[in-house]
Amino acid sequence: MSTATLNVDPQEIDKFSQLAHKWWDPNSEFKPLHDINPLRLDFIDRIAGLADQCVIDVGCGGGILSEGMARRGATVTGIDLAEKSLKVARLHLLESGQKVDYHCIAVEQMAEEAAGQFDSVVCMEMLEHVPDPASVVRSCAALAKPDGYVFFSTLNRNPVSYLKAVLAAEYVLGLLPRGTHDYGRFLKPSELSRMARDAGLQIVQLQGMDYQPFGQRYQLTDDVSVNYLLACRKA
Numbered sequence: 001m002s003t004a005t006l007n008v009d010p011q012e013i014d015k016f017s018q019l020a021h022k023w024w025d026p027n028s029e030f031k032p033l034h035d036i037n038p039l040r041l042d043f044i045d046r047i048a049g050l051a052d053q054c055v056i057d058v059g060c061g062g063g064i065l066s067e068g069m070a071r072r073g074a075t076v077t078g079i080d081l082a083e084k085s086l087k088v089a090r091l092h093l094l095e096s097g098q099k100v101d102y103h104c105i106a107v108e109q110m111a112e113e114a115a116g117q118f119d120s121v122v123c124m125e126m127l128e129h130v131p132d133p134a135s136v137v138r139s140c141a142a143l144a145k146p147d148g149y150v151f152f153s154t155l156n157r158n159p160v161s162y163l164k165a166v167l168a169a170e171y172v173l174g175l176l177p178r179g180t181h182d183y184g185r186f187l188k189p190s191e192l193s194r195m196a197r198d199a200g201l202q203i204v205q206l207q208g209m210d211y212q213p214f215g216q217r218y219q220l221t222d223d224v225s226v227n228y229l230l231a232c233r234k235a
């Protein structure tokens with residue numbers, strides 16, 4: 001299928017493909033994802049459980065979150081449209097000894113092929129990179145079993161998030177390459193919640209994630225002004 005017919009921004013896929021060899025370097029551009037991984041794993045585990053659960057990771061990249069969930073006992077499928085990232089993800093399984101089933105497929109197509117098959121669907125740090133996030137939300141909802149869980153994380157859209165996630169992270173602290181994020185694609189929790197409800201999901205929990213530049217660490221917080229996680233359940 002040509003990318004022209006998919007809900008994808010080819011420049012975004014190129015961007016991640018060019019960095020693909022760095023996915024598992026914890027000091028690379030992917031450091032923030034490595035740093036937040038324990039927090040988001042705990043969040044998913046606490047709400048839905050991971051052991052013996054059938055989970056799909058949408059926009060899995062090099063597999064940082066997919067492998068973490070597999071390590072906690074989940075049976076994990078990972079999907080992305082960056083073939084280079086998936087190659088790195090598959091290679092890393094040889095090193096880690098984990099098992100994840102990776103596929104290069106759009107979430108919309110996956111939803112047609114595997115509707116209602118997953119206990120949990122996770123889609124983290126991906127919605128802000130696609131042209132039509134509502135379509136991704138609908139497909140994630142379709143992939144979940146009845147009563148299954150759907151987890152999203154993304155960036156809020158307001159002056160504080162522009163200052164912290166774009167100016168500070170990309171231009172001052174250099175945590176991310178310049179141009180990583182397009183502020184116009186950030187989503188307010190109210191917008192994402194509406195997309196989720198329109199897709200037949202109930203909101204279970206909204207949780208902020210905050211970066212402490214001095215301690216150089218992330219923590220879960222009630223402040224959802226910048227990074228946040230949203231847990232939903234299929235009604």
Ligand SMILES: C[S@@+](CC[C@H](N)C(=O)[O-])C[C@H]1O[C@@H](n2cnc3c(N)ncnc32)[C@H](O)[C@@H]1O
Nearest residue numbers: 007008016059060061080081082124125126129
């Ligand atoms: C910031 S990374 C997040 C990776 C992973 N979810 C994590 O949090 O560790 C964004 C990922 O979304 C993927 N992506 C962007 N647009 C996509 C699309 N339309 N379909 C599937 N994956 C996409 C990129 O290739 C990249 O792997």
